[in-house]
Amino acid sequence: MKKEELSLIREAVNDSEASRKLFEQYRPLVLKVLKPYNLREFSYEDWLQEARIAMIKAVARYDGSSGSQFGPYYRMVLQSHLRSILRRHFAHKRRIDATAIPFKASALESLQERLAIRSVEDGLLMRVEFFQLLENLSPLEYEAFETAVLHPFDTPTSNRFRRALERSRAKIIKFTRED
Structure with missing residues (x-):
């Protein structure tokens, strides 16, 4: 990982301008991950805001000392965050979970x-x-x-x-x- 990127990630913890720059840098990744998600109550800006929240979580927890890349880590955090949003959104509507099916041959x-x-x-x-x-x-x-x-x-x-x-x-x- 480049020192400049690691520095920007560390600055993004407490600096909103650095956070904005980092988010813009990873915006193509965000758009690709957000593509399949759609809820009536969520606008495009709502999804971007959720992606920013996931970015804050990722930046706060990321430790680049082991040589790991931030992009894949952020993608994982973002996907997990989006799944949590969907689960929460549907939790009040969810019926009894009837997914327990014995495994069949096919x-x-x-x-x-x-x-x-x-x-x-x-x-x-x-x-x-x-x-x-x-x-x-x-x-x-x-x-x-x-x-x-x-x-x-x-x-x-x-x-x-x-x-x-x-x-x-x-x-x-x-x-x-x-x-």
Whole structure:
């Protein structure tokens, strides 16, 4: 990490101008992370304000002495903060959590059942997290997953494709078990 950036991060703890500069520096990251989030009661400025709050938290807790990068750390803090906002927003509307489903042979069936059972609010949160899961698949894994879902009888038989499909299934299984 550059000394100038570390200095700016340390200054941002107590200096609003340094905090503003740091936020502007990471604005592209903020916009990318905020893209999938949308609530009727939240305007674009509200989301940016929440991103600033997450920046304050990240700056206060960040310790750059170990050589870690601030960008990935801030991204993690921001995503966690946004998920907390969604959970709080939907907490008063949340019904009994009916997500406990025995694991079935097909991860896709389990995922479809979970999506069908969840309330509308939980479905929105699940959808945002599912799109993040899809973004984490490699291009080949994504292609294999998409082909298996859209054309289940036309799946290629190459070893490379089967391995990619297995990796994507493993990630989906891990996703369906997390909560």
